[in-house]
Amino acid sequence: MNAIEVRGLRKTYGGHTAVAGVDLTVAEGEVFALLGPNGAGKTTTTEILEGHRRRDGGEVRVLGVDPATADRRWRADIGIVLQTATDAADLTVREMVGQFAGYYPDPRGVDEVIDLCGLTEKAGARISSLSGGQRRRVDVALGIVGRPKLLFLDEPTTGFDPEVRRQFWDLVRSLAAEGTTILLTTHYLDEAEALAGRLAVIAAGRIVAEGTPRTVGGRDRAPATVSWVDAGGQHHLNTTDPVRAVTELAARGRVSELQVRQPSLEDVYLNLIGAKA
Amino acid sequence: MTTTTARPRPQARPAAPLPSTLANGLARGAAEVKMFFRSKEAVIFTFSFPAFVLLLLGSIFDTGEAMPGGASMSQVFAASMIAYGILNTAFTSVGVGIAADREDGTLKRLRGTPITASAYFIGKIILVAVATVAEVALLLAVGVVAFGLELPTAPSTWLTFGWILLLSVIACTLVGIAASGLAKSGKNAATVLNLPVIALQFTSGVFVAISSLPDVMVKVAAFFPVRWMGQGFRSVLLPDSMAVGEVAGSWELPVVALVLGAWCVVGLLLCLLTFRWTERKAG
Ligand SMILES: Nc1ncnc2c1ncn2[C@@H]1O[C@H](COP(=O)(O)OP(=O)(O)O)[C@@H](O)[C@H]1O
Ligand SMILES: [Mg+2]
Numbered sequence: 274m275n276a277i278e279v280r281g282l283r284k285t286y287g288g289h290t291a292v293a294g295v296d297l298t299v300a301e302g303e304v305f306a307l308l309g310p311n312g313a314g315k316t317t318t319t320e321i322l323e324g325h326r327r328r329d330g331g332e333v334r335v336l337g338v339d340p341a342t343a344d345r346r347w348r349a350d351i352g353i354v355l356q357t358a359t360d361a362a363d364l365t366v367r368e369m370v371g372q373f374a375g376y377y378p379d380p381r382g383v384d385e386v387i388d389l390c391g392l393t394e395k396a397g398a399r400i401s402s403l404s405g406g407q408r409r410r411v412d413v414a415l416g417i418v419g420r421p422k423l424l425f426l427d428e429p430t431t432g433f434d435p436e437v438r439r440q441f442w443d444l445v446r447s448l449a450a451e452g453t454t455i456l457l458t459t460h461y462l463d464e465a466e467a468l469a470g471r472l473a474v475i476a477a478g479r480i481v482a483e484g485t486p487r488t489v490g491g492r493d494r495a496p497a498t499v500s501w502v503d504a505g506g507q508h509h510l511n512t513t514d515p516v517r518a519v520t521e522l523a524a525r526g527r528v529s530e531l532q533v534r535q536p537s538l539e540d541v542y543l544n545l546i547g548a549k550a
Numbered sequence: 551m552t553t554t555t556a557r558p559r560p561q562a563r564p565a566a567p568l569p570s571t572l573a574n575g576l577a578r579g580a581a582e583v584k585m586f587f588r589s590k591e592a593v594i595f596t597f598s599f600p601a602f603v604l605l606l607l608g609s610i611f612d613t614g615e616a617m618p619g620g621a622s623m624s625q626v627f628a629a630s631m632i633a634y635g636i637l638n639t640a641f642t643s644v645g646v647g648i649a650a651d652r653e654d655g656t657l658k659r660l661r662g663t664p665i666t667a668s669a670y671f672i673g674k675i676i677l678v679a680v681a682t683v684a685e686v687a688l689l690l691a692v693g694v695v696a697f698g699l700e701l702p703t704a705p706s707t708w709l710t711f712g713w714i715l716l717l718s719v720i721a722c723t724l725v726g727i728a729a730s731g732l733a734k735s736g737k738n739a740a741t742v743l744n745l746p747v748i749a750l751q752f753t754s755g756v757f758v759a760i761s762s763l764p765d766v767m768v769k770v771a772a773f774f775p776v777r778w779m780g781q782g783f784r785s786v787l788l789p790d791s792m793a794v795g796e797v798a799g800s801w802e803l804p805v806v807a808l809v810l811g812a813w814c815v816v817g818l819l820l821c822l823l824t825f826r827w828t829e830r831k832a833g
Contacts, residue, residue: 323662345568345664353662358655363588364581375577376663378566399588419663 276301276336276423276454277322283330284317284478291317293478294331299456299471301422304449306469307458310546314478315458316356319427322456323353336423349378352421354412356428362401366392369400370414377419389447390414391440406437413444423454430464442467462538476546490541497535501528574665575672582677586643596643597681600635601688604628607757608697619792623759626795628693629787630756633718633779635689637747639681640722644674645730645743653736667825671727678723686715699787707786710803714782717810721775724817731824750776761795768797775813782806 277299284292292314299305307315320326322333324340333339338347361369370387374380381389387396390410395403400411409429416424426445430438445468449455459465465472466486473483474490482490497515501508501522507530512518515533522528586592608624617623651657660670693699702708726743733739751757753767754777760768771777784792785801793800 325658325661345666346565348662349568349664351662353659355655355658355662358659360651360654360656360659361581361585363585368581368584372577372581373663375569376574376665378568378664415659 274301274337275299275334276303277305277456278334279318279322279331280333281331282318282321282328282333284314284321284326285329291478292321292328295475295478295480297473297480299454301454302449302452304445304455304457304468304470306465306472307456307475308460308462308465308472308542309458309475310460313475313546315475316427318475319425319456319458320355323351323425324348325353349419350422352416352419352424354416354424354426354429356431358412363399365397365399366403366411366414367396369411370418373415374418379420380418381420383418386414386418389417389444391444405432406434409433410441413441417448417453421453423456424448426455426457428458428460430459430461438464462542466538474542474545481545482541486538489538490545492536492538492541495536495541497533500530500532500534502530503528568664571666571669572672574669576676578665578669578673579676582673583680586677586681592643596638597685598688600631600638600685601692603634604631604689604692605696608692612697617759617792617795619789619794621788621792622697624697625693625699626759626784626788626792628689628697628699629784630780631693632686632689632783632787633754633776634747634751634756635685636682636715636718636779637722637750637776639685640678640719641726641729642740642743642747643681644678644723644726645733646736646739647674647677648727648730649733649739650736652730674727675723678719682715682719693787702786711783711786714779714786714806714810717807717814718775718779718782721810721813721817724814724821725775728817728820728824750774753777754780756780759795760797772797772809775810778806778809782810 275298277297279295279297282292282295282297283290295314295318297305297307297318307318309315317326321328322335322340324343327341333341335343336347336350340347364372366387367383371383374383374386384393384396387393390413392407392410392414395407400408403411409432413426413429416426430441433441442464445455445457455468457465457468469486471483471485472489473480475481484490487493494513496511496513499510499512499515499518499522503526510518515535519531519533522531604627608627611623611627613623615622617626648657657670690699690701694701702711729743730739733742750771753763753771754760754774755763755768755771756776760777760780768777781796781801782803784796785803785806790801796802
């Protein structure tokens with residue numbers, strides 16, 4: 274069974290179409306990234322799948338159920354990390370995690386979750402005293418304390434410093450290794466590339482490409498650029514067979530500044546979302 | 551030697567029963583009470599405010615001369631202020647608290663878990679009960695110490711105090727929950743909710759003796775619970791001779807019960823009709 278199945282999802286706010294016919298399939302156990310710039314419709318799509326917002330059209334199945342009519346049992350199987358929250362400032366980390374553990378039928382141990390999220394030193398601290406990155410890890414702790422089958426992470430690492438981001442990526446990988454299905458939204462390419470087995474690029478409410486980080490947007494088939502300098506000056510050659518081009522070049526004699534450049538995920542992405550680099 | 555253990559996949563576990571609404575409600579209540587008393591601004595500026603007003607206005611009215619019926623003006627005032635104390639903890643605090651829960655993401659986060667809405671409400675009711683009992687105790691203490699208010703001794707009088715308190719709290723809490731939806735954001739909730747509170751204090755004979763109010767004002771205020779709350783608490787905390795100062799010349803306890811009971815029903819209906827998990831702008 275697929276964890277998430279979406280067909281023709283639509284959502285408009287007033288006259289503005291935020292999601293314009295999105296199709297998505299996420300298999301069980303997969304880490305799937307929804308990659309897109311601000312305002313692309315990532316949060317709207319995610320929150321419809323979480324049952325937080327109503328859709329205006331399309332078919333949605335999350336763990337086999339329509340989120341608009343889902344019950345408590347379904348909520349026990351999903352974990353949600355929202356894009357923003359500033360609640361519970363006057364509770365400590367352990368009090369908050371303990372409270373939420375009590376809402377689930379089969380929670381993880383409170384200290385286990387706190388440890389997993391790297392918050393052991395802060396377990397007794399008021400949430401209001403935490404840094405932005407630590408607060409975000411509390412959000413994650415609350416999202417995974419119920420041992421979800423499916424975890425939603427909406428821009429989980431925005432504002433993290435590089436080291437904390439690496440730690441967070443390790444946490445996501447260990448959750449994935451346990452079999453948790455993860456839907457991640459991000460506008461960081463390196464995050465999608467590091468974590469996702471598959472990804473979809475969303476822009477202006479539409480999925481513009483889908484695939485693995487290696488193949489998305491035809492990245493594996495796109496022409497490479499071979500460039501070099503010789504007596505005649507600087508040369509650039511776009512070719513789908515860069516190996517042959519370099520071999521021929523070698524046969525012709527000395528060249529300098531030889532470079533073969535294949536499109537990076539960033540090139541593909543910027544091209545897809547229509548922001549020419 | 552190495553042993554390999556099969557990794558327990560989440561879906562392999564048997565379905566445990568969902569926790570009960572009551573257990574979750576009690577946990578919410580504990581968290582609500584902790585958060586309330588840990589927030590210094592709430593305790594100092596919201597919780598202590600009625601006692602502060604009582605001290606201030608009580609001292610201004612403390613002319614020394616007795617009113618018709620024997621008690622002093624500041625004693626009448628101290629008894630009436632209990633109504634304001636309840637309004638403050640049950641109506642304003644709940645209304646502002648829920649609007650804030652809606653705005654800061656508390657409600658949205660809860661809604662993403664298997665908790666029931668009833669468990670959330672049980673938490674609020676526990677908070678209101680604890681805060682109200684503390685508030686009333688504080689006001690009674692100020693009334694007794696500063697203005698010579700005499701606490702009743704007969705158990706039947708305390709019984710009356712009990713049911714008036716209970717009906718007042720239920721009515722004010724339910725209307726507060728419903729009113730939380732009126733405020734567009736948590737920030738302006740306090741302003742929006744204080745308007746009817748202040749208006750009702752003046753027109754219901756809490757800040758000003760009811761005998762000195764214009765007739766129309768008294769008639770309009772009679773439709774709202776505050777007037778009857780104040781009258782009920784005066785009946786309990788003042789000598790019976792003071793009933794001459796009331797509109798009907800008596801305490802009218804059956805009417806108090808009727809009006810407060812009716813507001814409990816109205817409050818419940820308003821709640822069911824208007825409660826929203828999220829802010830109006832969120833889709
Ligand atoms: N509650 C809302 N009301 C009105 N417009 C909204 C609302 N939420 C999002 N939008 C609009 O819908 C579009 C998509 O927003 P969003 O889903 O938040 O994108 P992302 O998460 O990719 O940044 C944006 O143009 C945004 O302004
Ligand atoms: Mg977003």
